[in-house]
Amino acid sequence: MTSITSITTSTTSTTSTTSTEPAIGPAELADKGFKRLAMHVLIFVIIIGAWELAGVFNQLNDLLLPAPSKIIVKFIDLWFISQRIWWHFFVTMYEATAGFFIGVGIGMSLAISAVVSPVFRRYISPYAIAFNVTPGIAVTPLIIAWFGFGWSSKIAQATLVCFFAPFINTLTGLLYTDEDATELFRSMRANKKQYFWKLQFPSALPLIIAGFKIALTGALIGAVVAEFFSASEGIGILMQRTSFKLDIAGSIATLISMSLMGLLFFSLMEVLDYKVLYWKRDSRMQQISKKRKAAWNM
Amino acid sequence: MSLLSSADSSAALESDSQSQRAWILTKHLLLFFVLMTLWEVGSRAGWIDPLLFPAPWGIVKQIGLMYYVNGNVYYHFYKTFIEAMAGLGLGVFIGVGLATAAALSLRFREYIKPYIIVIEATPRIAVGPLFIAWLGFGLSSKVALAALVCFFGPFVNTLTGLLNVDDEAEEMFRSMRSTKWQTFWGLRVPNSATILMAGMKLGVSSAFGGALVAEFISANEGMGVLMSRYTYVLNMNGAFATLLSITFFAFLLFKVADVIDYYLVFWRSDKLMQAKSKKRKDAFFKSLAAA
Numbered sequence: 123m124t125s126i127t128s129i130t131t132s133t134t135s136t137t138s139t140t141s142t143e144p145a146i147g148p149a150e151l152a153d154k155g156f157k158r159l160a161m162h163v164l165i166f167v168i169i170i171g172a173w174e175l176a177g178v179f180n181q182l183n184d185l186l187l188p189a190p191s192k193i194i195v196k197f198i199d200l201w202f203i204s205q206r207i208w209w210h211f212f213v214t215m216y217e218a219t220a221g222f223f224i225g226v227g228i229g230m231s232l233a234i235s236a237v238v239s240p241v242f243r244r245y246i247s248p249y250a251i252a253f254n255v256t257p258g259i260a261v262t263p264l265i266i267a268w269f270g271f272g273w274s275s276k277i278a279q280a281t282l283v284c285f286f287a288p289f290i291n292t293l294t295g296l297l298y299t300d301e302d303a304t305e306l307f308r309s310m311r312a313n314k315k316q317y318f319w320k321l322q323f324p325s326a327l328p329l330i331i332a333g334f335k336i337a338l339t340g341a342l343i344g345a346v347v348a349e350f351f352s353a354s355e356g357i358g359i360l361m362q363r364t365s366f367k368l369d370i371a372g373s374i375a376t377l378i379s380m381s382l383m384g385l386l387f388f389s390l391m392e393v394l395d396y397k398v399l400y401w402k403r404d405s406r407m408q409q410i411s412k413k414r415k416a417a418w419n420m
Numbered sequence: 421m422s423l424l425s426s427a428d429s430s431a432a433l434e435s436d437s438q439s440q441r442a443w444i445l446t447k448h449l450l451l452f453f454v455l456m457t458l459w460e461v462g463s464r465a466g467w468i469d470p471l472l473f474p475a476p477w478g479i480v481k482q483i484g485l486m487y488y489v490n491g492n493v494y495y496h497f498y499k500t501f502i503e504a505m506a507g508l509g510l511g512v513f514i515g516v517g518l519a520t521a522a523a524l525s526l527r528f529r530e531y532i533k534p535y536i537i538v539i540e541a542t543p544r545i546a547v548g549p550l551f552i553a554w555l556g557f558g559l560s561s562k563v564a565l566a567a568l569v570c571f572f573g574p575f576v577n578t579l580t581g582l583l584n585v586d587d588e589a590e591e592m593f594r595s596m597r598s599t600k601w602q603t604f605w606g607l608r609v610p611n612s613a614t615i616l617m618a619g620m621k622l623g624v625s626s627a628f629g630g631a632l633v634a635e636f637i638s639a640n641e642g643m644g645v646l647m648s649r650y651t652y653v654l655n656m657n658g659a660f661a662t663l664l665s666i667t668f669f670a671f672l673l674f675k676v677a678d679v680i681d682y683y684l685v686f687w688r689s690d691k692l693m694q695a696k697s698k699k700r701k702d703a704f705f706k707s708l709a710a711a
Contacts, residue, residue: 158530165531186554244444245451255670256663257629259545260644262636263651264659268472343543347633350548351648358546362637365549373550377542384541 188371197375207360207379214357215383217273217345221280222338228281229289229337230330237296250290258283258340259347266352276348276356283344284337291333295326328402331395338387346380357383474656479664482657493646493665500643501669503559503631507566508623514567515575515619523582523608544569545630548637562634562642569630570623577619581612614688617681624673628666 170190176182177189184192200207236243262279269275299322307317349358357380364372400406456476462468463475470478486493522529548565555561585607593603635644643662650658686692 162531162534245448248448252667252671255625255674256667257625257632257670259629260632260647260663260666262633263648264656264663267651267654267656267659339541339543343545346543346546347636350633351636361546362549365553368553370550370553373553377546377550380546381538381542384543385538388537388541 185368185370188374192371193374193378196369196371197378200372200375200379207357207376210355210357210360211379211383213273213355214276214342214345214349217276217348217356218280218338218341218383218387220277221344222284222341224277225281225283225285225337225341226288226334229285229287229333230292232285233289233292233296236293243293254286254290258286259344262348262351265348271352271354276345276353279348280341280344283347284340287336287340288330288333291329291336292326295329296322299325328399331391331399334394335388335391338391339384342380342384342387470656471654472656474660478657479660482655482661483664486658486661493662496641496643496646497665497669499559499641500628500631500635500666503562503634503642504566504624504627506559506563507630508570508620508627510563510567511569511571511623511627512574512620515571515573515623516578516616518571519575519578519582519612522579524604540572544572545633548630548634551634552638557638557640562631562639565634566627566630570627573622573626574616574619577615577622578612581615582608585611610687614685617677617684621674621677624677625670628670632666 173182174190177191182189232246236246259279261282265279265282266275269278303321303325304317307321312320345356346358346361349356350362353359357376361373361376361380364370364376396403396406400410459468459473460475460477463470463473463478468475474482518532522532545565547568551561551564551568555564589607590603593607598606631642632644632647635642636648639645643666647659647662650656650662682689683692686696
């Protein structure tokens with residue numbers, strides 16, 4: 123319990139909640155599914171319909187808020203007719219993913235060293251705090267100056283923005299292991315390796331994966347901001363070009379594409395969550411334990 | 421879990437004796453100076469390119485230049501400060517308002533859920549160019565971006581605090597037949613106060629980030645502009661000094677949030693708790709005597 127955790131747990135408490143689905147209970151939604159879905163769709167259609175109607179009656183200024191139909195036309199154009207967006211989409215996705223992996227690597231290895239050595243933990247804590255309070259995207263101009271205008275500066279920026287969440291979540295997860303469980307392991311004379319792999323690591327996993335989720339969004343943000351600052355390809359630059367040309371429909375279509383990328387990342391993380399953290403869901407838990415029982419009986 | 425752990429660790433800190441803490445601080449400072457000296461020496465000896473990684477002494481001199489000699493930083497700082505704080509205020513207002521509405525009405529919570537997920541997955545800062553196109557090059561576009569970027573932390577934290585109340589406490593409120601509003605004010609709001617400040621801290625850092633990015637995209641005043649100007653002329657000392665100013669200021673705001681947290685969540689500290697309960701007891705007896 124050194125000072126680093128005292129400062130940063132507060133952030134972790136929020137970051138971990140931010141990353142998981144906001145506290146809107148899934149249990150409440152489980153039943154009455156179809157009717158709910160229909161209502162959701164209905165509300166969505168009403169909103170979009172009202173917006174479109176306003177466009178039909180010339181109440182909208184195309185320079186400010188074009189009608190949904192115009193945005194859809196632009197979206198289809200970007201993706202399927204001129205196919206302009208594919209390359210930009212790919213570039214940004216590559217930058218964000220590369221930044222994510224590097225950032226997670228750095229963050230987790232720092233966290234593990236900090237867990238292993240309390241001295242290291244004590245000495246990096248003020249730097250970690252300073253790093254935590256600095257908005258990572260503020261470093262963009264420096265990163266561009268260091269790494270140039272190409273892809274590497276965007277990857278570096280994505281790394282910089284995203285490494286903190288895996289770092290702090292891994293650290294917190296590994297440090298706070300349930301005391302009763304620890305005692306049980308000790309009374310069973312578990313060795314250090316068993317203790318780490320069977321207890322410490324699995325109990326930290328939910329937090330670690332929550333950190334990954336934040337990191338992936340962070341990496342995307344870092345890549346896009348670095349592209350705003352200076353780039354010639356990437357979805358951020360497409361966004362900037364379209365909005366500076368006051369092609370707002372195109373710009374919103376690009377924004378929707380960005381949301382899609384974010385959702386893609388988000389669902390990948392959900393899949394990871396589902397596969398790895400099987401003990402969090404009863405049905406998965408039963409499935410896995412049945413499988414293990416069968417394997418054991420063999 | 422995290423609340424508990426933060427409570428323990430502050431207790432652990434308090435248990436350190438004064439002299440021990442002084443010694444730890446000295447060691448930290450010593451390490452810091454050794455690192456800085458190495459950097460300075462490396463820079464002077466030509467092992468580190470000062471054009472890319474400026475030496476500490478250069479940065480210190482630049483800070484002196486910016487704050488005392490030229491005094492040019494104050495104006496930009498003021499601009500960014502106003503943008504970030506106005507954005508933070510707006511963002512917290514929207515976030516807390518939405519969270520309260522979502523906590524009070526199950527139906528509203530269900531209907532905004534998909535939109536919240538989409539907003540969460542979108543890199544919100546990417547709306548920057550659009551905001552510039554909509555709101556112009558001035559203050560309002562920066563405030564709007566800062567608000568959009570920072571509202572999420574307060575929103576999620578307030579909602580979590582309002583919804584995830586202790587089951588047994590809730591049962592007690594129910595068995596006392598408290599009304600919905602009594603439960604809300606007596607149980608849910610205090611519970612969310614415990615993590616509100618953590619959300620605010622997240623908000624501070626992202627509001628500054630939002631304001632800075634909006635300035636990067638297009639502005640002619642503010643810390644973001646100062647920083648990009650310095651890097652374009654490869655005045656790395658200046659860029660670092662600007663960055664350090666932002667860090668320092670965000671750190672100050674974090675400390676302010678900690679202080680507010682300490683007094684707001686008075687039941688976490690024994691000393692404040694006793695003072696508060698004594699005051700309430702006195703007031704209670706006084707009201708009895710008056711009746």
